[in-house]
Amino acid sequence: MMLGMIWAQAHDRVIGADGGMPWHLPEDLAHFKRTTSGSAVVMGRATWDALDPRFRPLPGRRNVVLTRQERFAAEGADVVGSLEEALRLAGDDGWVIGGGQILVEALPRADRLVVTDIDLAVDGDARAPAIDDTVWEIESADPDRGWHTSRTGLRYRITAYRRRG
Template identity: 40%
Template sequence: MKKIIIAAVAENDVIGKDGEIPWHIPKDLQHFKEKTTGHTVVMGRKTFESLPDSFTPLPDRENIVLTRSDFSPKNESVKLANSLDEAWEKAESEKIFIIGGAGIYRQTMSEADKMILTEIHEEYKGDTYFPEFSEENWKEVEREEHREFDFAEYSSN
């Protein structure tokens, strides 16, 4: 089983503001869809609740929501887990994409095998930040450059 963190991150590490993503980059959304379709996505409850209704649950993916509250998703296909270990046990695909939020990223940083980041070349105001990571623990293995952002992949050391 491969655990892969996937996120879009502003230059100042912002990933969210008021429960939403503070930018709209269609190429990033397409990239996210291409990478995660057909696999398991694990997210926190707040991340799940921030998804537009038309994408709840994320289509063509096994959706697992981490929560400690009495949360009941409208769609019965969504699986709930009380811990990361329970999420890993429930996952049915070989690749598990960790899609947020910040707390889930922090908790999984030490056990993830790979990170796929959209590194946005701009700072944004926000209240949710991607955790810092060290080049001692992560090695850049691929980069696709664009004018407003780069797609970067990192492998854990």
């Protein structure tokens, strides 16, 4: 089983604020779609709720929502109560996409990380886990040095990591 994790983060590993992403980066959304299409995506309830209802469930992917709310329903998605069950449903090719608590919980099980760093200082209430360079090594970086500039003016770069050993 290959378990990947994918997220975008601003400075200080901020991934969310008030139930949403505090930026708009269309190039990263396109990259996310290319990377996760055809695979299962595992997310927390708040991440599901933050998705634009027009794109919920995320098309071309099995959507698995992890929640502690016993009566929660997510039309078009599988709803589970444990990370173990979510990963079982994700099968051999799954991506954990957030939020922060689920990223932290899934990190020890992941084989690959794909992280978009955004050159933006913003307050937030959800953070990604720290990436320990004794555990993770860079597989690729785009661009190799410096930053891309989005059509929205934000600077960003995408780094893929693989577990060492």
